[in-house]
Structures are given as structure tokens and as C-alpha cells.
Amino acid sequence: MQLLFIGGTGNISAASVRLALQQGHTVTLLNRGTRSLADYDIHGAESIITDINDEAATRAALGKRSFDVVANFIAFKPSDILRDIRLFSGRCAQYIFISSASAYQKPLAQPIITESTPLKNPYWDYSRDKIACENACTTAYRESDFPITIVRPSLTYETVIPTAIGGWNDYTIVERMRQRRPVVVHGDGNNLWTITHATDFAKGFVGLLGNQQALGEAFHITSDELLTWNQIYDAVGIAAGTGPVEKIHIPSSFIAKLEPRMEGSLLGDKAVSTLFDNTKIKRVVPGFQATTSFQTGIRRTLEWFEEQPERMQTNQACHDRLDKIIAAYQPTFDALKPI
Structure with missing residues (x-):
């Protein structure tokens, strides 16, 4: 065609x-x-x-x-x-x-x-x-x-890092994990999501x-694999070589109030558990099946970033936003002290 x-x-x-x-x-x-x-x-x-x-x-x-x-x-x-x-x-x-x-x-x-x-x-x-x-x-x-x-x-995802807060098309979230700095996870991290x-x-x-x-x-x-956001962040950490990461759990509404631009992607999307019924696509496209687990896929993504150092861009403003959110929720937080 x-x-x-x-x-x-x-x-x-x-x-x-x-x-x-x-x-x-x-x-x-x-x-x-x-x-x-x-x-x-x-x-x-x-x-x-x-x-x-x-x-x-x-x-x-x-x-x-x-x-x-x-x-x-x-x-x-x-x-x-x-x-x-x-x-x-x-x-x-x-x-x-x-x-x-x-x-x-x-x-x-x-x-x-x-x-x-x-x-x-x-x-x-x-x-x-x-x-x-x-x-x-x-x-x-x-x-x-x-x-x-x-x-x-x-x-x-393939060439982005699909964390809900602090990820996407740069390498900041991986740098943060490797520096043993905490990440922000919305809610209690236990709502289900499909990546x-x-x-x-x-x-x-x-x-x-x-x-x-x-x-x-x-x-x-979509895939049929269901993961909690806690599992998703830990999978990124494992792929980055750090193992399970330190998480600060903060209500989505609190984050959205502090950072209004996150309201849509959180309250309008990622704060809600998503369980997709893929019966229709499987009926119209016989044999369709998602076979790439997130643990496998995110390793490939990090390898793609690391193939060319210029892809591994980090953003200090992103670190600062995460630190600000944590400090507002947890006033004793010291952004300069790795956990």
C-alpha cells in the first residue's frame, strides 16, 4: 500500500x-x-x-x-x-x-x-x-x-522515559535516581496503570x-500488562542500575495545586487507574498481542539514550521543581542530602 x-x-x-x-x-x-x-x-x-x-x-x-x-x-x-x-x-x-x-x-x-x-x-x-x-x-x-x-x-514509549512526574524526553529522572535523590510519586503509588x-x-x-x-x-x-506506579518507578531504577528507588508519595491534588500545569496529566489521566479491554483491536487485527514487558522495554529505552551522549540531557529546572514539591509537602526535606 x-x-x-x-x-x-x-x-x-x-x-x-x-x-x-x-x-x-x-x-x-x-x-x-x-x-x-x-x-x-x-x-x-x-x-x-x-x-x-x-x-x-x-x-x-x-x-x-x-x-x-x-x-x-x-x-x-x-x-x-x-x-x-x-x-x-x-x-x-x-x-x-x-x-x-x-x-x-x-x-x-x-x-x-x-x-x-x-x-x-x-x-x-x-x-x-x-x-x-x-x-x-x-x-x-x-x-x-x-x-x-x-x-x-x-x-x-520508546524514546522517552514514561514516568508521571519528572520524566519524558530528557534524562533527568535517571540522573536523579543514580544520585540517590528521591522521586515524587503521585498518590500512594498503588493505582494501576498500563504502559x-x-x-x-x-x-x-x-x-x-x-x-x-x-x-x-x-x-x-495498549499492552495488557498492569503495573502500579510504584512498580513503574522501581523498574526505571532497576534499568538505571540503582534498584528500587526512594519515593516521596504526595497526593495528586496537592501537586496540581502547587504546579497547575500538571493538573491535566495527573487528575485528567495518571491519577486514575486504567484497565483497558483490548478485545476490539484483537478482533479486527487477529494475532495482535503486546509482548514487551515494561522491565524489558525501559532497558531498551535507556540504552537508546546512552547510545549517544547528546541524548542524555538533564534539566536542573526539573530537579528544582521536584525538590520544591517535596519541600512543600515535607518541610524537613533537605534537597542537598541524598537519601
């Missing part, structure tokens, strides 16, 4: 690009060209360098080309969806919007999340924008037969490409 991935070099998308290429698909990436394909082990994809937000430039770069599948990994606002409908109506047999599992109802009325769980998040603008994007997709499918599929990843390796996500995602059963449908694609 002829595939167009808008983005394609991100933490989630790169693994899907690699798998699609391995399966013999022709993959074109449309992005700004700011990331090296080799850094993400992508070889053999065509690259169109343009900014999707410049609609005229994108239209000119695409010419009269059409695709079997267009997948947008970097759409965040309804206006992005409306632009893509203008660009790709009549030019693709399937359009895939990458939404987010954080769009699901918070707090949950039922503990098991299926694709029919209501979409409602009063805490996080990011999630509400994704919901609005989904509404735009669904309207286009119902009213003009625009061939949409909606995919909702949950916390997915999915991008290579496992790719198996389900690529299985949806060109799949007629996926048209007009929404799917989440």
Missing part, C-alpha cells in the same frame, strides 16, 4: 513506520525534517519536507498524489482535522487520526475501559481538544463519507492500515 504518515519520527510513530516498511509498504513521511531518520532507525521511507500547517505549501508538495492510507500523528486541534479533510478528501481510502486514551471519562464510572467508554475530561485541555478532533472526524464520516479511523494510544512499548503499539496500528473493518471505528491499542 501507499502510505503517508504526517509526522512519522516521533516517540509513537517511528516504530509504526519501521514495521510498515518491513511489511513491504511504501511509506512517505511528511514533516518539517527537523529529526534525523537514522536516529529512529528509519531506512527506506520517502521524505517530503514541509509544514503541514502551511496548507498551500503542503498542497503544492503533494501535487496530484493520492494514498491508500493517510495517518496524522500530529493533529491536536479540530482545525487540523478540517484542514486534512480539505487536503485529502478523494485522495485517500483511509484517514487515521491519532487521538489519546486520556480522552476517556475522568473520573471513570466503570473500572474497565472499552472504546464505548464516554469521552469526557474536565481537567485537561489537551484531551478536550482530542475529543473535539474526534467529533470532527466522526461528523465528516457521517455526513460526507470521509473514511476515518480513530486510534487512541495510552502512555506509549505500552511503541513496537507493540505498531503491531496493532499497522494491522489497521487498509483494514475495511476499521473504517468509521475507534480503537485503543
